[in-house]
Amino acid sequence: MEFSESEQQELRAVAEEMAEAARGVTLRYFRSSALAVDNKEADGFDPVTVADREAEQAMRAVLAKRRPDDAIYGEEFGKSAGVSGLTWVLDPIDGTRAFISGAPSWGVLIGLDAGQGPVLGVIDQPYIGERFVGGFGKADLARGGAQREISVQACDGLESAILMTTFPEVGSPAEGAAFAAVSAKCKLTRFGLDCYAYALLAMGQIDLVIEAQLNSYDVQGPIGVVQGAGGIVTDWQGNPAHAGGQIIAAGDTRVHAAALEILNS
Amino acid sequence: MEFSESEQQELRAVAEEMAEAARGVTLRYFRSSALAVDNKEADGFDPVTVADREAEQAMRAVLAKRRPDDAIYGEEFGKSAGVSGLTWVLDPIDGTRAFISGAPSWGVLIGLDAGQGPVLGVIDQPYIGERFVGGFGKADLARGGAQREISVQACDGLESAILMTTFPEVGSPAEGAAFAAVSAKCKLTRFGLDCYAYALLAMGQIDLVIEAQLNSYDVQGPIGVVQGAGGIVTDWQGNPAHAGGQIIAAGDTRVHAAALEILNS
Numbered sequence: 001m002e003f004s005e006s007e008q009q010e011l012r013a014v015a016e017e018m019a020e021a022a023r024g025v026t027l028r029y030f031r032s033s034a035l036a037v038d039n040k041e042a043d044g045f046d047p048v049t050v051a052d053r054e055a056e057q058a059m060r061a062v063l064a065k066r067r068p069d070d071a072i073y074g075e076e077f078g079k080s081a082g083v084s085g086l087t088w089v090l091d092p093i094d095g096t097r098a099f100i101s102g103a104p105s106w107g108v109l110i111g112l113d114a115g116q117g118p119v120l121g122v123i124d125q126p127y128i129g130e131r132f133v134g135g136f137g138k139a140d141l142a143r144g145g146a147q148r149e150i151s152v153q154a155c156d157g158l159e160s161a162i163l164m165t166t167f168p169e170v171g172s173p174a175e176g177a178a179f180a181a182v183s184a185k186c187k188l189t190r191f192g193l194d195c196y197a198y199a200l201l202a203m204g205q206i207d208l209v210i211e212a213q214l215n216s217y218d219v220q221g222p223i224g225v226v227q228g229a230g231g232i233v234t235d236w237q238g239n240p241a242h243a244g245g246q247i248i249a250a251g252d253t254r255v256h257a258a259a260l261e262i263l264n265s
Numbered sequence: 266m267e268f269s270e271s272e273q274q275e276l277r278a279v280a281e282e283m284a285e286a287a288r289g290v291t292l293r294y295f296r297s298s299a300l301a302v303d304n305k306e307a308d309g310f311d312p313v314t315v316a317d318r319e320a321e322q323a324m325r326a327v328l329a330k331r332r333p334d335d336a337i338y339g340e341e342f343g344k345s346a347g348v349s350g351l352t353w354v355l356d357p358i359d360g361t362r363a364f365i366s367g368a369p370s371w372g373v374l375i376g377l378d379a380g381q382g383p384v385l386g387v388i389d390q391p392y393i394g395e396r397f398v399g400g401f402g403k404a405d406l407a408r409g410g411a412q413r414e415i416s417v418q419a420c421d422g423l424e425s426a427i428l429m430t431t432f433p434e435v436g437s438p439a440e441g442a443a444f445a446a447v448s449a450k451c452k453l454t455r456f457g458l459d460c461y462a463y464a465l466l467a468m469g470q471i472d473l474v475i476e477a478q479l480n481s482y483d484v485q486g487p488i489g490v491v492q493g494a495g496g497i498v499t500d501w502q503g504n505p506a507h508a509g510g511q512i513i514a515a516g517d518t519r520v521h522a523a524a525l526e527i528l529n530s
Contacts, residue, residue, distance in 0.1 A: 031470060101427050101455055102470025104369075104393065128369065128393055162366050168433040168456065190366055191433065192457025205296060205367025 001085065001114040008120075008136045014066050015110050015122050015133065021058040022092055022108040023126040026051050030127055031102050048096060052076050055092035055108060063088055073113075075217045087113040089220040095166075095194030104128050107195040111220020117242035121224015123199045132199045134228020139202055152231040152251030153204030158185040158258050161207035164197035165189075171212030175246065178236070178263045179210055185262065198222035201251055202229035208259060209249040212236075216244045223249075232256050236263045266350065266379040273385075273401045279331050280375050280387050280398065286323035287357055287373040288391040291316050295392055296367050313361060317341050320357035320373060328353055338378075340482045352378040354485040360431075360459030369393050372460040376485020382507035386489015388464045397464045399493020404467055417496040417516030418469030423450040423523050426472035429462035430454075436477030440511065443501070443528045444475055450527065463487035466516055467494035473524060474514040477501075481509045488514075497521050501528045 003011065029035045029051035040048050056076045063072060071082030074090040088110065093099050095106030104127040111118040112135070120135030131142045132150070141150050155161050163186040170179040183189040186208065193200070195218075200206045202225045220242055223233045226249050236246040238260055248263065250256035268276065293299075294316035302314050321341045328337060336347030339355040353375065358364050360371030369392040376383040377400070385400030396407045397415070406415050420426050428451040435444040448454040451473065458465070460483075465471045467490045485507055488498045491514050501511040503525055513528065515521035 031468070097453055097455060101429070101453070102465045102468065103455065103458060103461070164366070188362055188366070190362060190368065190457055192455055193368060196368070200367045203296070203367065 001119070003119065003136065011112060011120055012133065012135070014062065015112065015120055016131070017066070018059040018062045018088075018090075018110055019108055019122050019124040019131060021062050022055040023124060025055040025058050026093060026099075026108065027126045029054075030099065030104075035100065037100050048076070049093070049100065051099065052093045052096060056090055059088075059090055059092065059110070073217060075215070085115060089113050089118070089217050091217040091221065094218055094221075095196075098192075098194055103192075105193045105196040107199070107221075109195055109217065109221030111217075111224050111242075113220055113242060117240055118220045118224035118227075121221040121226075121228065123195050123221055123225050125196060125199070130199070132202060132225045134202060134225035137228065139225055139228030139230075141199075141203060150203040151229045152202060152226070153207070155207040155252040155255050157254055158182065158208075159187060161186045161255050162205075163189045163208040163210065164193055164200070164206055165191060165209065165211050166194050166197070167191070170210070171246070175212040179212075181265075182208075182210060182259050182262045185258075195222055198226055198249055201231060201249055202226050204229075204251065207251050207255050210247070210259065210263075212246045214244045214247050216242060219244055219247055234260075236260065266384070268384065268401065276377060276385055277398065277400070279327065280377065280385055281396070282331070283324040283327045283353075283355075283375055284373055284387050284389040284396060286327050287320040288389060290320040290323050291358060291364075291373065292391045294319075295364065295369075302365050313341070314358070314365065316364065317358045317361060321355055324353075324355055324357065324375070338482060340480070350380060354378050354383070354482050356460075356482040356486065359483055359486075360461075363457075363459055368457075370458045370461040372464070372486075374460055374482065374486030376482075376489050376507075378485055378507060382505055383485045383489035383492075386486040386491075386493065388460050388486055388490050390461060390464070395464070397467060397490045399467060399490035402493065404490055404493030404495075406464075406468060415468040416494045417467060417491070418472070420472040420517040420520050422519055423447065423473075424452060426451045426520050427470075428454045428473040428475065429458055429465070429471055430456060430474065430476050431459050431462070432456070435475070436511070440477040444477075446530075447473075447475060447524050447527045450523075460487055463491055463514055466496060466514055467491050469494075469516065472516050472520050475512070475524065475528075477511045479509045479512050481507060484509055484512055499525075501525065
């Protein structure tokens with residue numbers, strides 16, 4: 001699907017309006033005693049909050065008004081059909097565990113899927129006040145009224161690379177072992193940053209993010225941002241990753257190739 | 266050692282001036298291509314940067330002018346003797362690995378040790394713009410010109426507790442296993458936040474921080490903040506922790522006692 005310059009501007013403006021709407025909701029609940037936490041999992045702890053739900057509703061309200069022909073796929077309220085061929089893929093709070101812990105590594109994720117993956121992505125961190133937007137061949141970071149272009153950094157191999165993931169377990173025992181094999185080759189491994197790790201990759205601060213068992217709404221926003229900044233995101237087999245699953249994101253194709261080889265050996 | 270109201274105000278003002286001086290340095294280097302990273306370890310990666318060194322120098326310059334009789338113990342430039350009985354314990358950048366990765370979980374730590382541990386502590390996160398100060402029976406968080414008192418939250422036991430640490434390995438294999446035994450009882454465990462975890466504990470967002478192999482300058486600032494907010498910090502045997510080593514910080518004595526029992530079994 002091709003987009004004219006004015007269509008690109010329109011889609012970006014809608015994405016920003018959605019991020020702004022979600023920001024108002026999430027900031028109202030972040031670190032507030034009004035935050036009620038429910039558990040989605042019978043056998044474990046998978047929290048969802050009133051902030052997740054209201055933030056997705058706020059984004060859906062923007063789409064209902066401005067893009068009624070587009071489809072929606074949101075974490076909390078599922079799929080709504082459309083007729084335009086475009087789907088807005090929404091994670092109102094990626095990193096709900098961080099959110100309920102007061103740690104500002106969570107983010108509002110917006111991806112615009114044109115059928116083959118995101119053409120536009122947003123990672124918004126309301127408390128720090130950062131908005132990362134990538135798509136249509138570029139990416140930028142806006143904070144406090146200032147905006148600057150961002151891009152991934154060059155990295156010649158794993159021994160120079162900073163790697164991030166969210167949980168030490170990563171996924172299944174086999175997935176955890178594959179991750180550990182890559183981690184053992186890297187200069188530095190850090191944990192716990194949720195979607196913010198992809199933002200750090202896109203701005204050239206780190207070199208590699210590897211995760212597993214993700215959903216489409218966890219990755220479409222980050223893929224848009226990382227690709228816009230010149231990075232590469234695939235699954236662990238090197239195939240398109242926008243449906244979720246096992247994800248590897250890299251700033252440099254050399255690091256991507258070296259990590260893929262280990263993940264598959 | 267007892268401090269009059271005006272002495273308390275004076276000491277706090279000095280601590281804030283130091284934090285402000287360090288903030289200027291660290292913000293200049295954070296996410297900057299001017300940041301040079303050296304490795305302190307022959308067999309591993311223990312980064313130190315020009316930002317660490319200059320930030321400590323900036324804080325020492327404040328002390329040279331305002332508190333020339335006090336001793337100093339800083340991570341980068343070691344010990345300087347004093348005659349007042351007070352020692353300023355400084356970690357110019359706690360979380361240098363986070364700093365070089367662009368993640369704003371690092372902090373400038375200041376502790377004022379009156380001989381038996383800190384009577385005043387500061388955790389400053391310059392990029393987010395948050396300053397946590399605790400001591401003399403209270404604690405507060407300042408951001409963007411606004412200041413509010415903070416306090417730990419009640420928590421009736423490990424099954425309701427959110428636990429944080431920085432590295433999944435925690436310390437030695439035995440220390441890692443002890444941590445894992447506590448973690449298995451907790452509602453949620455999160456990694457990667459460096460000194461910011463103590464700030465989250467002090468403001469009642471999480472319930473427990475457990476770390477090992479820390480230095481005095483890693484803990485004196487956090488101890489001041491957590492104790493000021495009503496929390497408890499000891500070593501894994503329940504003894505004073507201001508010299509470093511194995512650290513457990515809790516917001517509620519019930520959680521502290523339950524975790525200590527597991528750490529020592």
